[in-house]
Amino acid sequence: MDSLKLSTILLSLLSLATITQAQDPNYLVCSCPNTTTFTRNSTYQANLNLLLSSLSSNSTRNNINGFYNVSAGKDPDEVYGMFLCRGDVSNSVCRNCVNFATKDILKKCPIGKVATIWYDECELRYSNRNFFSAEYDSPVFFSNRYYVTVEPERFNQLVAITLSNISTRAASAPSGDKKFAVQQANYNLQILRTLVQCTPDLSTPDCRRCLAGAISKLGSCCDGKQGGIVIFARCNIRYELYEFYNATAAAEAVPAPPPVSLSPPPASGSETRRKGKGGVSTGLIIAIVIPVAVSLVLFYLGFCFLCRRAKSNKYFAQDNDVANEITTVESLQFDLSSIEDATNHFSADNKLGEGGFGAVYKVSKRFVRHLKSEEPRRSCIKI
Structure with missing residues (x-):
């Protein structure tokens, strides 16, 4: 019985020690x-x-x-x-x-x-020195022992961009409030988790400068690593490919935007931005083709307008111009009575001028219509 009590006490103490340790x-x-x-x-x-x-x-x-x-x-x-x-x-x-x-x-x-x-x-x-008023001092940093094996440069870029984005959010919190922000980002079927924090007494510019200084140190300690921490006296940053903070509690403390992802780099033969021959991007091709197409359309419309206008002028001249071209000598052979009738008896009002062969008279429209009914293109008679 005593041994049973002793065993119970030892188990209780062991359980208590385990809970305390946890x-x-x-x-x-x-x-x-x-x-x-x-x-x-x-x-x-x-x-x-x-x-x-x-x-x-x-x-x-x-x-x-x-x-x-x-x-x-x-x-x-x-x-x-x-x-x-x-x-x-x-x-x-x-x-x-x-x-x-x-x-x-x-x-x-x-x-x-x-x-x-x-x-x-x-x-x-x-x-033993006052570090409260300092923006930041010499940092302490350490990194995850594992390296990123797939596209480490793109991973480093994603880390820097995400930390920079949430640094702005954390720094913008009013003085005295938690200057804290977290954010997730998708990376190759994994989730990158990032965190930044300043002491609440820092001003917005001081917090932003402190976090920027911490981000600038990532290359020294954590290049290509799956996780890293940079800690100054007044601020710190951290990123990991596993959950190291309570996402639910973090969202309640400081609401975070939805997860973001860095667009994948172009892959040969199937880029996100398609390219034409010689590596010319679709955007450049569009920038060239559209102005050329618009110019051709405008040229075509202008050409059609001029042709239509020229055709209209031609029709007008055919209807109103009584000085049509004489093409044959035979067209000048008329009897005197016809000529007198056509020129209103050689009226001075019908006289157009004089040439090397004598006076030139304008014939009446009635005579022209008569000529067209018999033989076209007769309009002018020289005397």
Whole structure:
């Protein structure tokens, strides 16, 4: 019976230890330069303990948006500290992460005046210099150990574009609110997940500059890698091909746009933008063909208009012009009475002028119609 009780107690303790271990935050990295240290039981250590206690107690507040900074002591032993929880975690997760960090950081950096520790859920930092007003300092970055095997350059481009897009959204949040954004992007049947965050006290320009500086460091640490993290004192960015944040909670914290994807690069023989011979794009062909086609149509319409106008003038001349061309000598052989009748007895009103063969008279329309009925193209008689 006693052995059964003992077994039950041991199982309970084991279960409790397992639950406690499961609730510990996911440790990422710690930075504590050995160049700046303090002496144990010194004033600096006392101020540091006071600061860590203040950070731990303030992590329970519900109106801090996952961020708090504080200082303790006076120069030269003054200590500056802060914590920042990931934008999608709950208050309880944030509190647990910060409480754990205040103890864990002293284990990993027992005598360092400057130290920073990061977990998936939060980060905690302290220093003997004031980093609150700095835009950003020297970053810490590390990457996923696996490389992208398919189109790594296009993957890097997609990462940079997506992080840049959500940086604008995060930075535009009012001062004091969470400056946090996440976004997904489709890549070769996988989902790229990205995250950016600034401390809520940063202004929009400062947050934007900090995140831009972090994105610019990706090439140094994470070129072609499946994931990467760049962390400054006041901002951080991260991307992975697996889900490292709570998408539902992130959407509730800061609504995100729908997933986006980078258009695939052109493939030979089946480009998204079709090309003609010699590699000329469809857009260029259209830009050339349309103006030429319009010009041809306008030329055709103008030609038809001129032809129609010329034809109209021709018909008008045929109906009204009584000075038609004389083509044969025989057409001039008329008797005198016909000529007198045609010229109204050689009236001066009908005289057109004189040439080398004598006076030229205009004949009457009645006479012309008479001539056309017998033999066409007679219009003028020389005397």
